Amino acid sequence: MQGASLKATDLACQRGERLLFRGLSFALAPGEAIQVAGANGIGKSSLIRIIAGLLRPLAGTVECGGTPALLDERPALDPHLPLGNALAFWQRIDGWDDLPLGLLGLKNLLDVPVRYLSTGQKKRAALARMVGQSAPVWLLDEPLNGLDRAAVAMVETLVAQHCDSGGVALVASHQPIALPGDHRIDLAEFTA
């Protein structure tokens, strides 16, 4: 995973009539991660969507060194398929050999239809899919929602492993999370 990077320069975001934030800049070199924190509605998801290329910023630029993978509250897993089959669909596209299903606590859930998974189990399944993408740039929107304490530690481990292998990660969360380097942006400092 060589050359992963992420750079945002002087970003501003407006939704409807509201200017959410402005003057936001940061840069991640290979192996670095950053947490974007802030209260509900401040613009964390909007920032992630701008970086993912799904929302146009009012001003500023994003330079993404490598394909981004987005984890949000909508796991792209067929709700009608057993989890194992839903992941196998992506295996044919993403081409992974193996997933850390033990670490993710999913080994005993592969025959359960995705729609029957609990909130935390769905989040773990979405994380599995993200790991399988082998994308250099991870964008995680509230990855800790619905997770128990052990699963929070598991997310921290996954992000650390991703960064160890040269990836970069941006994690939007209002909850504390231990990331390599402990970089943190509080969006409140960039509100208009």
Ligand SMILES: Nc1ncnc2c1ncn2[C@@H]1O[C@H](COP(=O)(O)OP(=O)(O)OP(=O)(O)O)[C@@H](O)[C@H]1O
């Ligand atoms: N399509 C839209 N049109 C207008 N306003 C929107 C739109 N989508 C979101 N917003 C508003 O933009 C603001 C920021 O929303 P966003 O989801 O980015 O916040 P957030 O920090 O991720 O919040 P939370 O912590 O609750 O997930 C909110 O006030 C929201 O109502």
